[in-house]
Amino acid sequence: MLTAIAVLMALSIILSAPLSPATRLQELLRPRPHDDEPRRGGRRIREDSEQEKLWAISAVENCAHLLRVGMTPQAVMSTLSSQNALLIPISRAISLGEEPGRAIATRGVGLPSAAAEVFAGMSAVWTVSERSGAPAADMILRYARAQRSAVDADRERQIAMAGPRATVRVLSWLPLIGVGLGLLIGVHPVELLSGLPGRSSIGAGLGLYLVGRWWMRRMMVRAQL
Structure with missing residues (x-):
């Protein structure tokens, strides 16, 4: 059961991964579609x-x-x-x-x-x-x-920011990738919640994750100004 969950998580990460730079550039330069x-x-x-x-x-x-x-x-x-x-x-x-x-x-x-x-x-x-x-x-x-x-x-600024945006998306998926890899090698993340060290590490990780997301978004917004 855990292996199946890990495989599904890996597939979801692969399918939702950001586009390649060439494809992203083509999207940015794509002409305007019809109104319908x-x-x-x-x-x-x-x-x-x-x-x-x-x-x-x-x-x-x-x-x-x-x-x-x-x-x-x-x-x-x-x-x-x-x-x-x-x-x-x-x-x-x-x-x-x-x-x-x-x-x-x-x-x-x-x-x-x-x-x-x-x-x-x-x-x-x-x-x-x-x-x-x-x-x-x-x-x-x-x-x-x-x-x-x-x-x-x-327009050039938007194209230049495509790479950092893709990097932020990849980094956002890393925690889930770590959980999926842990399930594949037989680690049970639920057991971490049974002890104080596990709960503390998870809480600190979530806090750092949110701070990192805020920091990256702030840097990207300032880079676009």
Whole structure:
């Protein structure tokens, strides 16, 4: 009976082991699935947020290029709104005479949060360029490049953290692996609870395990900042 339990524990550990680095990298770089596919918690939310931000950055880059070739702000936003209906309120406000920076800041409430953040920065850059007399196209393009660099840096950070996360998962399974190995060699862990030394060692082990988990999680969170 104990041997069967040990075998089942070993199989569960093997099946739940973290993916290889190559497979993990492919998962991180996998393109966004269709909307009808199931979502997977925080990681899927992060990927959706990244895709929204990348779309907004592309729109900002297109805006800068269109301004550079001589198109008016009204024509630029009309062109962008024809590609995405979420920008129609901004285009309409500019066509009614509102300043581009103000229109983007006040009429972009229907945008997704990640995209709205990018457009909010764009509105500030556009307003500053108009008031200072600097070329709006150049400043907006520099802002878009800075945003894209930030997204790339965040993606590289997530890829770099894949290895430590896998290591933490492996270390989390080590206590169960030790119990399984003990059962395989004929040790009965239940007998450890009959004496004070056994209970003390198990209590200390659980305490150190929880402290180690907290410490590792704290280090990973600080590494992502």
